[in-house]
Amino acid sequence: MVNKRLKLNRTIFIVMLLAIWEITAHSHIFPELLFPSLESILSALIHELEKGTIVLQTYNSIEMILEGMIIGDILAIIISVWAMISRRINEYVTTLVSIMDPLPGIALLPLAILWFGTGRNSIIFIIIHSVLWPMILNTVTGFKTIPKIYLEVGSNIGLKKIKIITNIMIPSALPSLLTGLQVGWSRAWRALISAEMIFGATGKESGLGWYIFEKRFMLDMPGVFAGLFIIVAIGFIVETVLFEIIEESTIKKWGMTN
Amino acid sequence: MNRWLIFLVIFMLIFSLTGCSTSTSGNNTDANQNITIRIATQYGLQYAPAQIMEKKQLIEKYLPGAKIEWQTFPSGGAINEALAANRIDFAFMGPPPFLISWDKGVKIKLVSSVQGGPNGIVTYRQDIKSIMDLKDDDKIAMPGIGSTQHIFLQMESDKLLNDPHAMDDKILSMSHPDAMNALLNRQVAAHFASAPYYFEELSNPAMHEVLTGREAFGGEFTHIFMVATEEFHNNNPMAYAAVYHALVDAVAIINEQPENAAKILAPIYNLSEEKTLKYITWKEVNYSSTPYGLLKMAEFMKKAGYIKKIPERISDIAFENIIAQMGKKNGEQTEIEKLQY
Structure with a gap:
């Protein structure tokens, strides 16, 4: 029941936001060119989908984000486990995170170009940077809050180190890991879009950031918002469907949330 | 429900506040004394006349007391958004972003050419x-x-x-x-x-x-133009004339006293004076208020799908001073008109 009411509330909220947008657009407080109405955004979206390039660009974006996230998250877990082994390494990792985490990936773009050239690899490097540090932060926190008794029970019944990590540490730290994933997911999108708006490749390799950059240059605001809409829609689906399912089937089922 | 209401009010406030911030369209009766002129420029030696205008205070020479706001933009695309939002009055930009903006119905026209290549x-x-x-x-x-x-x-x-x-x-x-x-x-x-x-x-x-x-x-081209909004041009004839003439002065300074211009520009571009002088007097560099290749550019951009319409006559996209510069010959094109194709 509660869940249903929450969902209804959310829908009402979104409809209200859209209504405010529409009223503002039709009141012409702002130049129509820069603040398009919902129907012109929708028709731009349909037009772009029919043309098809935006589908490929969305696919490219998601692929780059997944690639960056998988590498970044695996690295983060390895580093975090490593940091649990010794206090000194833990110290180094925490220092590194506090130095690197606030750095926007875009500021590293000159280095990325130097090391990886001007293409896909540089963008993936920046995505990894934006995913890695929040993930380490959350994973380490998750590991630290595991009750000592769990680990002791594990070693008492004779589990190997690797089993303790996969069967005790990771499941116990799952709520924090999921938070890290969620933060990483949204940061990865920001990194991708801004990197592509600074140096974008046209043609088959390009993603949604380039699409938005291009539409912006053409002063095609409905087109820009159509691109933003796709990003919002993907984000919304992943947040409310994918993460929900994972949470339902793990931490909620195991009674780890309140 | 109360919370929703508060939310709605806050939202409306935010939106309406951004709507009523400064939009200086000037006051005719005020003798242009208290006017603010907002000018967008970009970084690069093609824009040198803008920097000369600013550093030598050439607009102020014709319009004492006027407040000039210079803003540097990263690209013509960003300038187009600012023009459409009526946040700037004049802008230095390349022909393609100008034509895209004009094609989309932003009320702007050309004031003058600034520089041609290379x-x-x-x-x-x-x-x-x-x-x-x-x-x-x-x-x-x-x-x-x-x-x-x-x-x-x-x-x-x-x-x-x-x-x-x-x-x-x-x-x-x-x-x-x-x-x-x-x-x-x-x-x-x-x-x-x-x-x-x-x-x-x-x-x-x-x-x-x-x-x-x-x-x-396939010929001479104008690389950078100065454009103005129709609103500013129509409401502030004195200020328009002052800005136009300041630009003409700046172009003349670069062409007649390049050493002097290099002295002003060198610190802005972090170059030595000798290098700056060499660059602004490089072969084929042409600072000029006369446009070149304007309609050829428009025709190609229509062909390549950037714009939907081509200006039928020069007055569709340019103010009176350019129209006068083009001239009019009965029965044939003037030499300046021929340069536009």
């Missing part, structure tokens, strides 16, 4: 003699889709391959300084550069030029 594609690769020599994964760095450089590349590609978009896959969008670094580090095959990066790169013996803008365009 620019060109520079590479370190000995094997590249023409754009046809670029291999599949070779990239040309340039400021982005719809930039003057991009249009020139499309013109060349239209000539050689009969398809304006055949080379679009080769473009890597970057700002000029980033692109120059990438070229010097051999990370892109080529850079479609403009001043001062174009001159810096060509001064390097390892680099050579593949294609000049002039070759691609």
Whole structure:
């Protein structure tokens, strides 16, 4: 029941936001060119989908984000486990995170170009940077809050180190890991879009950031918002469907949330 | 429900507040004394007249007491948004962003030409003699889709391959300084550069030029224009005249006293005075208030799908001073009109 009411509330909220947008657009407080109405955004979206390039660009974006996230998250877990082994390494990792985490990936773009050239690899490097540090932060926190008794029970019944990590540490730290994933997911999108708006490749390799950059240059605001809409829609689906399912089937089922 | 209401009110407030912030359209009766003129420029030696106008306070000479706000924008695209939002009155920009804006119905027109070329594609690769020599994964760095450089590349590609978009896959969008670094580090095959990066790169013996803008365009072109909103032009004739004449003064200073101009520009571009002087007097550099190749650019942009309509007459896209400059001959075109095709 509660869940249903929450969902209804959310829908009402979104409809209200859209209504405010529409009223503002039709009141012409702002130049129509820069603040398009919902129907012109929708028709731009349909037009772009029919043309098809935006589908490929969305696919490219998601692929780059997944690639960056998988590498970044695996690295983060390895580093975090490593940091649990010794206090000194833990110290180094925490220092590194506090130095690197606030750095926007875009500021590293000159280095990325130097090391990886001007293409896909540089963008993936920046995505990894934006995913890695929040993930380490959350994973380490998750590991630290595991009750000592769990680990002791594990070693008492004779589990190997690797089993303790996969069967005790990771499941116990799952709520924090999921938070890290969620933060990483949204940061990865920001990194991708801004990197592509600074140096974008046209043609088959390009993603949604380039699409938005291009539409912006053409002063095609409905087109820009159509691109933003796709990003919002993907984000919304992943947040409310994918993460929900994972949470339902793990931490909620195991009674780890309140 | 109360919470929703509060939310709604806050939202409305935010939206309406941004709507009623400063929009200075000036006051005719006020003798232009308290007027604020907002001018957008960009970074690069093509925009040198703007910087001379600012540093020598040339507008203030004609309009004492006027407040001039100079803003530097990163690209013509950003300037277009500011023009459409009526946040600036004058702007220095290339022909393609201007024509895109005009085509979309933003009420702006040309005030004057500012500078014509040169620019060109520079590479370190000995094997590249023409754009046809670029291999599949070779990239040309340039400021982005719809930039003057991009249009020139499309013109060349239209000539050689009969398809304006055949080379679009080769473009890597970057700002000029980033692109120059990438070229010097051999990370892109080529850079479609403009001043001062174009001159810096060509001064390097390892680099050579593949294609000049002039070759691609097939004649003289204006690289940078000054534009103004119709609203400002109609409401503030004195201020319009002052800005236009200040620009003319600045162009004259660069052409007549280049040493003097170099002294002003050198610190802005972090170059030595000798280098600056060399760059603003480089072969084919032309600071001029006369437009070139205007309608040819429009026709190609329509062909390549950037704009839907072509200006029928020059008054569709330019203010009276350009119309007067063009002249009118009965039965034939004037020499200046011929330069537009």
